[in-house]
Amino acid sequence: MGPDDVVAPDERLSWGKTVGLGAQHVVAMFGATFVFPLVMGLNPQLAILMSGIATVCFLLIVKGKVPSYLGTSASFVGGVAAIRAQGGTSQEVTGAILVSGLVLALVGITIHFLGSSILHKVLPPVVTGAVVMLIGFNLAPVVAGIYWPQDQWVAILVMLFTIICAVAFKGFVSRIAVFLALIFGFIISWVFDKAFGQITSFDAGAGKVTTHFRTNFDNIASSPWFGFPPSTGDLGPDGKALVGVHLPSFSVAAILLVLPAVIALIAENTGHVKAVAEMTKTDLDPYMGRAIAADGIGTMIATSVGGSPTTTYAENIGVMAATRVYSTAAYYVAAAVAILFGLSPKFGALVSSVPGGVLGGITVVLYGMIGLLGAKIWKENGVDFGNPINLVPVAAGIIIGIGNVELKFTDNFTLGGIALGTIVAVGAYHLARSVAPHDLRLRADAAGGTMIALGKAEYGDSDGIDDLYQDEPNGPDLRRR
Numbered sequence: 001m002g003p004d005d006v007v008a009p010d011e012r013l014s015w016g017k018t019v020g021l022g023a024q025h026v027v028a029m030f031g032a033t034f035v036f037p038l039v040m041g042l043n044p045q046l047a048i049l050m051s052g053i054a055t056v057c058f059l060l061i062v063k064g065k066v067p068s069y070l071g072t073s074a075s076f077v078g079g080v081a082a083i084r085a086q087g088g089t090s091q092e093v094t095g096a097i098l099v100s101g102l103v104l105a106l107v108g109i110t111i112h113f114l115g116s117s118i119l120h121k122v123l124p125p126v127v128t129g130a131v132v133m134l135i136g137f138n139l140a141p142v143v144a145g146i147y148w149p150q151d152q153w154v155a156i157l158v159m160l161f162t163i164i165c166a167v168a169f170k171g172f173v174s175r176i177a178v179f180l181a182l183i184f185g186f187i188i189s190w191v192f193d194k195a196f197g198q199i200t201s202f203d204a205g206a207g208k209v210t211t212h213f214r215t216n217f218d219n220i221a222s223s224p225w226f227g228f229p230p231s232t233g234d235l236g237p238d239g240k241a242l243v244g245v246h247l248p249s250f251s252v253a254a255i256l257l258v259l260p261a262v263i264a265l266i267a268e269n270t271g272h273v274k275a276v277a278e279m280t281k282t283d284l285d286p287y288m289g290r291a292i293a294a295d296g297i298g299t300m301i302a303t304s305v306g307g308s309p310t311t312t313y314a315e316n317i318g319v320m321a322a323t324r325v326y327s328t329a330a331y332y333v334a335a336a337v338a339i340l341f342g343l344s345p346k347f348g349a350l351v352s353s354v355p356g357g358v359l360g361g362i363t364v365v366l367y368g369m370i371g372l373l374g375a376k377i378w379k380e381n382g383v384d385f386g387n388p389i390n391l392v393p394v395a396a397g398i399i400i401g402i403g404n405v406e407l408k409f410t411d412n413f414t415l416g417g418i419a420l421g422t423i424v425a426v427g428a429y430h431l432a433r434s435v436a437p438h439d440l441r442l443r444a445d446a447a448g449g450t451m452i453a454l455g456k457a458e459y460g461d462s463d464g465i466d467d468l469y470q471d472e473p474n475g476p477d478l479r480r481r
Helices: 015-040 044-061 077-085 090-114 117-122 125-137 140-150 152-168 177-196 218-222 252-258 261-280 285-303 314-323 328-342 345-352 356-380 388-403 417-435 438-447
Strands: 070-072 199-203 208-212 310-312 406-410 413-416
Touching (some): 015 077, 044 070, 044 285, 044 328, 077 090, 077 125, 077 252, 077 417, 090 117, 090 252, 090 261, 090 285, 125 261, 125 356, 125 388, 140 152, 140 356, 152 177, 177 356, 218 345, 252 417, 261 285, 261 417, 285 310, 388 417, 388 438
Antiparallel strands (some): 199 208
């Protein structure tokens, strides 16, 4: 390859280089893909295995035109946390996410046949950004109440390490900041165990405050190298029941709690397809519906056996931007590598042994970034909050979502948090439009008429700049100073 050459989706380098690039994609998606199953109480080994299978399905559905990896989605974490807080089981969690995957697939099919204009009318940028924001910020109590108290000093060190890796370094290192933070967290936890001994704090495994070491590698040593993920209810080497392969069950209350994540996934997939289109200089609009439907189908396949929800990954799009290699073959290799990891119980035990304090430091950054991506959607689409159509209904929805405000219908059915906040944000916005004067409606349409990305700034990483660090479309680029 010359300095200005690119490898198109339907091309590839030699198989040796393609395998190397595929492995690089695995590293890029690795940290977030198994962190989110851990925080949702699902099996990380199964999540890695199903992410590989879902990626293969995605590539086949889009006919190789949209190179992308399907890792574990963060958009469902808030809804799952709400289900768990109400005593919901893993079967109810995966059943609710499966239904959301079905809805996402139907949306994608609709877009494929009818076009995306109807979607933009129902979910304009002001609404999409609000839903993404309340999903992220609703998770703040999860960090404060579960992960951070397990080891506050490890958590703050890991948080600082994540920030430094993401900001101080350019290129691939910044893309794998979460993965590097996990390694750093393991090391610092082990060092603290040797230097300071056991810690007395909240133990998520025991569900109470205990005295324990930060790290425990017993399960890793006793787990085999090769084998399928465990079934839910199986006992691990430590005698505790495991979460693994299981059939989903369905609860209306649980489904309502996770359905708002579909809106976030629509925005995320749309942005990522646009980013790939910009990088490859290809019109991918005809494949937009296919990509969204493929993500929904991938989520359905993964959760049908107890796995985690999937989504296209900005981390891997960033790798493509850095290498200018958009070959679909590299993603097939990445999927194969992920499947091999998913067939190793020893790998699953290693992932499951991540100390709680390490997760505290990582999730405090990741959850905040989810919320700020909502603000990024507003910024890129020029949403005018001087217009009460945009300001008033969205303000109400966000506070309801972040504050876990509840609306009780019966003793057995309550709407609250993310679900109620999303309903208010979407429903109240359209109510406000219907009663607003004509001039306010015109102002709202002029300020934000498309759902994702305008001008030179793209939602995604087509320009090689993380969304959270990208400045105004026509202004200076803070990241490159």
